[in-house]
Amino acid sequence: MLSETGVSPKPSLPRLTVDGLHKQFLLHGQGGLEIDVMRDLSLTLHAGECLVLAGRSGIGKSTLLKMLYGDYRIDQGWIRLHFDDGELDLETLPAYAWHGLRRDVIGYVSQFLRVVPRVAAVDVVMEPLLARGADENEARQRAETLLARLNLPERLWRLPPGTFSGGEQQRVNIARGFIGEHPLLLLDEPTASLDAANRDVVIALIHEAKARGTAMLGIFHDEDVRERVADRLLPLDGSLGSPAATSQSFRESLS
Ligand SMILES: Nc1ncnc2c1ncn2[C@@H]1O[C@H](COP(=O)(O)OP(=O)(O)OP(=O)(O)O)[C@@H](O)[C@H]1O
Numbered sequence: 001m002l003s004e005t006g007v008s009p010k011p012s013l014p015r016l017t018v019d020g021l022h023k024q025f026l027l028h029g030q031g032g033l034e035i036d037v038m039r040d041l042s043l044t045l046h047a048g049e050c051l052v053l054a055g056r057s058g059i060g061k062s063t064l065l066k067m068l069y070g071d072y073r074i075d076q077g078w079i080r081l082h083f084d085d086g087e088l089d090l091e092t093l094p095a096y097a098w099h100g101l102r103r104d105v106i107g108y109v110s111q112f113l114r115v116v117p118r119v120a121a122v123d124v125v126m127e128p129l130l131a132r133g134a135d136e137n138e139a140r141q142r143a144e145t146l147l148a149r150l151n152l153p154e155r156l157w158r159l160p161p162g163t164f165s166g167g168e169q170q171r172v173n174i175a176r177g178f179i180g181e182h183p184l185l186l187l188d189e190p191t192a193s194l195d196a197a198n199r200d201v202v203i204a205l206i207h208e209a210k211a212r213g214t215a216m217l218g219i220f221h222d223e224d225v226r227e228r229v230a231d232r233l234l235p236l237d238g239s240l241g242s243p244a245a246t247s248q249s250f251r252e253s254l255s
Helices: 061-068 097-104 121-131 136-149 166-179 196-212 223-229 243-254
Strands: 014-027 033-046 050-054 076-083 086-089 106-109 184-188 215-219 232-235
Touching: 014 061, 014 215, 033 061, 033 215, 050 061, 050 223, 061 184, 061 215, 097 106, 106 166, 121 136, 121 166, 136 166, 166 184, 166 196, 196 215, 196 223
Parallel strands: 050 215, 050 232, 106 184, 184 215
Antiparallel strands: 014 033, 014 076, 076 086
């Protein structure tokens, strides 16, 4: 919940810091057209906190999550993860290290499930645990518990999710994203295709993750969901303004 000042009531260790981040897309197919998406973005995210990205469509919210997940290159600026025993700079991370980072540290619930043909829903969900060497029976049990909580009918668990409805696919995606209990979780519209009952389940999962110390950075267009999960809001609208206006607006939202 947001406190009156918009400040998290429980200050804790920073898990992630972003400093002076820039992003520009160069469209080679369009005669080298350059699109500036982000300029001088800075933020701090703490353990056990959910920071929600706000701002108009196309402002760069998903782009920021993709940069944090290694899908998009970091052109300029710093993204730093903080651990008990040190720090890790993502802008200099070699490509081979991203696999382990995604397995153990950064989880991501995207808007759409990337379906693998012929892989059953329950196997899609338990895969992040198996990748870490978890016991198969235990992983399956945890996957089934999550799918049941998310009200996915049991008859669908053994089927590949390619033909599932949008909301069913999204629930498989959510279960897969939450099962790994990563210390940092990126949430790109996880409730977009869900009905009210399942939105409530996702909100409960987010609160449980906070209690475990998970740091979350999320995009939620639904204002009610945003109100119920956000400890702070980070408006991105200033990020292509003048540098002075930008840093002030971010300082205000972070203070
Ligand atoms: N791979 C890409 N190549 C070129 N342009 C891109 C690419 N990815 C994103 N963009 C552009 O960057 C801008 C920001 O996109 P992004 O998806 O981050 O916006 P958003 O704030 O998440 O929007 P929405 O709320 O509508 O999901 C958009 O103008 C988009 O067209």
